[in-house]
Amino acid sequence: MKILIKNGRVINPADGLDKVMDILTEGDRVKEVSENINAEADRVIDAKGLWIMPGFIDLHVHLREPGFEYKETIATGSRAAAAGGYTTICCMPNTKPVTDCVEIVKYIKEKAQKEAVVNVLPVGAITRGQEGTELADIEGMAEAGICAVSEDGKSVMNAELLKEAMLIAKRLNIPVLSHCEDKTLVKGGCMNEGKHCENLGLNGISNDSEDVIVGRDIILAQSTGARLHLCHMSTKGSIQLLKEAHLRGVKVTGEITPHHFTLSDEAVDGKDTNTKMNPPLRSKDDVEAMRKAFKDGIAEVIATDHAPHSEEEKNKDYKSAPFGIVGSETAFALSNSVLVEEGYLSPLALAEKMSLNPARILGIEKGDISAGNIADIAIVDPERVYKIDSSKFFSKGKNTPFDSYEVKGSVEYTIAGGKIVFEKGKINDN
Ligand SMILES: [Zn+2]
Numbered sequence: 001m002k003i004l005i006k007n008g009r010v011i012n013p014a015d016g017l018d019k020v021m022d023i024l025t026e027g028d029r030v031k032e033v034s035e036n037i038n039a040e041a042d043r044v045i046d047a048k049g050l051w052i053m054p055g056f057i058d059l060h061v062h063l064r065e066p067g068f069e070y071k072e073t074i075a076t077g078s079r080a081a082a083a084g085g086y087t088t089i090c091c092m093p094n095t096k097p098v099t100d101c102v103e104i105v106k107y108i109k110e111k112a113q114k115e116a117v118v119n120v121l122p123v124g125a126i127t128r129g130q131e132g133t134e135l136a137d138i139e140g141m142a143e144a145g146i147c148a149v150s151e152d153g154k155s156v157m158n159a160e161l162l163k164e165a166m167l168i169a170k171r172l173n174i175p176v177l178s179h180c181e182d183k184t185l186v187k188g189g190c191m192n193e194g195k196h197c198e199n200l201g202l203n204g205i206s207n208d209s210e211d212v213i214v215g216r217d218i219i220l221a222q223s224t225g226a227r228l229h230l231c232h233m234s235t236k237g238s239i240q241l242l243k244e245a246h247l248r249g250v251k252v253t254g255e256i257t258p259h260h261f262t263l264s265d266e267a268v269d270g271k272d273t274n275t276k277m278n279p280p281l282r283s284k285d286d287v288e289a290m291r292k293a294f295k296d297g298i299a300e301v302i303a304t305d306h307a308p309h310s311e312e313e314k315n316k317d318y319k320s321a322p323f324g325i326v327g328s329e330t331a332f333a334l335s336n337s338v339l340v341e342e343g344y345l346s347p348l349a350l351a352e353k354m355s356l357n358p359a360r361i362l363g364i365e366k367g368d369i370s371a372g373n374i375a376d377i378a379i380v381d382p383e384r385v386y387k388i389d390s391s392k393f394f395s396k397g398k399n400t401p402f403d404s405y406e407v408k409g410s411v412e413y414t415i416a417g418g419k420i421v422f423e424k425g426k427i428n429d430n
């Protein structure tokens with residue numbers, strides 16, 4: 001299969017290219033990137049006015065399979081990802097059973113091979129059953145193909161155990177993805193601590209519950225030499241600690257989700273549980289710190305923490321509903337609307353945060369659409385203005401606070417390994 005993409009603005013941070021060009025793919029590779037390509041092709045895509053970017057890579061999704069298929073499956077989650085311009089997604093291990101052994105890693109990989117429309121890379125748990133008491137078979141899982149380890153959903157509270165895991169991860173050259181939350185400081189909180197929380201009479205989650213673990217994990221990354229990646233940073237304090245760690249040369253990177261750089265805790269009314277996630281929506285000051293962290297080059301990655309739940313689960317009262325919202329199908333629109341349109345990121349820097357940097361963190365040969373590389377491509381319309389409609393999501397989860405939210409920027413085509421997997425609102429499964 002040959003695809004010729006004509007007259008799009010090619011935005012490729014790996015070689016700094018940002019120019020109107022044509023791209024020709026052949027098989028699973030990019031064959032040529034240049035002006036006025038005249039070649040026979042099976043498909044010609046007119047990309048005038050559109051951006052052609054390396055396919056997005058999401059370091060943080062929850063596909064819920066095995067165990068919670070009523071929330072999401074590898075099949076549906078990968079389709080949601082394709083609709084969001086993602087060509088590679090990393091799925092977190094808080095499944096049932098937990099992804100803590102070779103068998104489950106193999107199960108996910110085989111399922112993905114058969115049913116997914118984009119690349120699915122499993123993340124292995126750090127401890128058995130994510131119980132925090134005994135290390136999982138990290139070595140075995142690495143051999144079976146995990147891309148990273150993480151205890152996401154919680155922190156490994158035992159520092160000695162985490163340190164041991166970091167030494168193993170370092171030896172295996174895989175990153176440690178850290179959900180930073182000191183559970184002793186959370187105390188049943190369900191939203192950000194502060195005046196909105198007090199007004200609603202709900203229990204608050206303080207910034208220091210995140211900052212304390214960010215600090216600890218950076219110290220352990222420094223002493224072990226492991227590569228640490230901070231998941232869903234949400235506080236000013238996390239950004240400050242990341243900045244200081246960079247200055248000391250610690251191998252640490254950080255991600256921010258679209259919801260944490262878009263909404264503050266003002267959006268929480270105590271009823272709409274689609275504003276309940278972990279970490280919670282923070283103060284306006286924190287939101288501004290997230291945006292600035294991109295502008296200042298401190299935060300390296302935009303990741304979604306795509307966390308689908310059923311309607312029934314989210315229909316509970318605010319205290320009892322589960323944490324988490326879906327994100328795959330709204331990430332580009334929100335990132336473009338907030339970060340690019342408001343001047344925090346250039347289109348080139350956006351492509352870096354959504355694709356090149358995640359590829360580098362994983363150590364995979366992706367995130368670059370120069371000639372010879374894998375043809376993983378997202379073609380987006382940066383000008384299209386519309387309202388998000390969760391009923392059209394490919395994800396089983398419709399749990400988003402952004403339903404009816406006006407955004408600018410849509411994903412028009414997603415090409416994975418030289419194959420068009422998403423095209424103008426439709427998934428191509430053939
Ligand atoms: Zn998490």
Ligand SMILES: [Zn+2]
Nearest residue numbers: 092152153305
């Ligand atoms: Zn998560």
